[in-house]
Structures are given as structure tokens and as C-alpha cells.
């Protein structure tokens with residue numbers, strides 16, 4: 001169990017423990033989606049597949065992840081294969097998924113697993129892997145190894161907030177409150193299915209807007225539903241306004257028709273990836289003195305990061321100088337690990 005229960009030992013809770021968990025399980029086994037990382041009922045999940053999928057699914061939808069996951073597993077079928085691959089190649093297969101620190105961490109985590117020489121199933125050991133925090137460790141532990149723990153993500157918090165009418169606002173406070181209630185769904189066995197069932201319920205039925213309560217296996221016991229208050233949960237605090245940054249990206253061509261890209265340092269945004277020289281990313285202003293034929297793109301490019309919004313002006317330029325970086329033919333840009341933003345600019 002993850003924590004002791006709060007003072008919630010009512011008949012309602014008892015009946016939930018004994019009845020609703022089973023009901024949820026039956027519902028899940030009937031409706032569950034076939035996903036490439038999901039083991040068929042009664043078969044042993046592949047822990048590596050679960051780990052890769054959990055990294056990819058962070059801040060990314062299932063539909064987006066499916067083709068990436070399939071390509072990734074085809075190229076790196078095992079922990080060992082991924083650990084031995086050059087990071088640049090991992091980035092190329094991650095291109096378009098965004099949040100590239102996940103690719104770097106996943107790569108490092110597989111190297112750590114090779115050093116351990118086994119796949120740990122307990123949360124504390126899983127959390128020693130790069131990029132594996134509370135959620136991913138609990139997800140791998142429950143889904144891959146059927147351990148008695150329930151991962152908590154946004155979907156799970158929403159389901160719990162409505163089911164029990166939890167009053168804490170979305171965020172760390174609701175997470176802390178959910179920790180107590182999620183224990184109700186932990187059992188001796190079948191945790192692998194129940195964990196996925198709650199996630200599936202949040203994704204397919206208990207959706208953020210217009211939840212399909214008439215299809216919900218927990219509707220009879222759902223406090224928000226029975227109090228006609230579904231839309232009021234989870235409670236939401238007003239969003240803080242994100243800072244806005246402006247910058248300029250230079251698409252620089254040499255006399256051979258090659259384009260300049262530069263590699264980002266190992267730490268920070270877009271670490272180890274290739275970008276066009278851009279003023280907000282370690283830009284050397286002396287470069288401006290070496291450009292000719294400057295031409296500005298009419299429209300600006302906007303991109304949303306988790307902690308700021310970026311507005312980019314794009315300038316095309318030529319140079320006769322051998323500027324530092326990689327000079328790449330336009331058709332070869334796809335071979336370099338470049339963030340989605342750079343592809344957006346190039347398009």
C-alpha cells in the first residue's frame with residue numbers, strides 16, 4: 001500500500017473495495033484498447049516496452065505515440081540495443097515527439113539497467129533510473145510486474161476527484177489527496193489490469209469535458225455523478241500567465257547550398273540536439289558580421305513550451321565564411337536529431 005487511508009472507512013468505501021474494483025476490472029477487460037506496448041490478458045508484459053511507452057506518453061497522446069513506439073521498438077528491440085545505440089540515433093527516432101530530455105533519459109536509463117543486469121520491479125530501485133520519477137516508477141512497477149501500487153497521472157486524479165468529490169485544486173495538492181484514495185484499488189493481484197483500467201477510464205470515459213457517465217462502471221458509486229456535480233471536479237485554479245520570449249533564427253546557406261546547424265550543449269533545452277543558430281540559444285552575435293543577403297520571413301513562428309511561449313523571427317542569409325557547426329545539405333537535415341520547432345521553421 002502507498003499510504004494509510006484517511007478517515008474514509010465508510011460503508012461506501014468498503015463496498016468500493018470489494019465490488020467496484022472487480023467491476024472496473026471486468027469493464028476494462030471487455031473494452032481495453034489493443035496497444036502495441038500492452039500485453040494481452042494472461043500474458044506477461046514486456047517491462048522494456050512498458051518503460052518506453054511510459055516515457056513516450058508523458059505529455060503526448062496515445063495516438064501520436066503508437067507509430068513512434070513501433071518504429072522505436074523495431075530499431076531498438078531490447079534494453080541492450082537501446083543502451084548500445086548512439087544518442088544521436090535515438091534523437092532521430094524521437095524527432096517530432098518533443099521533450100527530448102525524455103529520449104536522453106530513456107537512453108541513459110537503459111544503460112543503467114544494463115549495468116544492474118536485471119530489471120527492478122520495486123519503486124525505490126526504479127526511481128534510481130534516469131528520468132524515472134514517482135509516476136513512471138509506479139506505472140512500470142504495477143503494469144509490468146503487478147506490484148501493489150497505483151500510478152497517479154492527470155487522468156487518474158480526475159477520476160478520483162470526481163469519484164470522491166475531492167476538493168483540492170488540480171496539481172500537487174490533489175495529487176497528495178489522491179494518494180490516499182487510490183489505495184482502495186490496490187489488491188494482492190491484478191494490479192497490472194486495475195492500474196491500466198483507471199487510466200483507460202480517465203482517457204475514454206471520465207474525460208475532462210463531457211464525461212460519458214452513462215458508460216462508466218463506477219457511476220453508481222460516483223459521488224460527483226450522484227450529486228450532479230461532475231463538471232465541478234477536479235477543482236481548477238486560474239492558470240498563471242506564461243512569460244513570452246522573442247528571438248531570431250538564422251537559416252544560413254553557404255556557396256555549396258549547405259545549411260548551418262549547431263549542436264546544443266549536453267545540458268538545458270534541446271540538449272545534444274541540432275538547431276539553426278537562434279538568438280536565445282547560446283548565440284554568438286559576432287556571427288551577424290559574417291552574413292550577407294539577409295532576408296526576413298514575413299510571418300513569425302510561435303511555439304509553446306511548458307514554461308514559456310516563444311515568438312521567432314526567421315532570417316535567411318548567406319555567408320562565405322566557414323562558420324562553426326555542421327554544414328548540411330537540405331535533404332539531409334532529417335538525419336540529424338532536430339527538435340520539432342526547427343522542422344517547423346524549415347517547413
Ligand code: SF4
Pocket residue numbers: 159162163205206207211212213216217218219220222223224225230
Ligand atoms: S460517473 Fe462520470 S464522473 Fe464519475 S467516475 Fe464515472 S465518468 Fe467519471
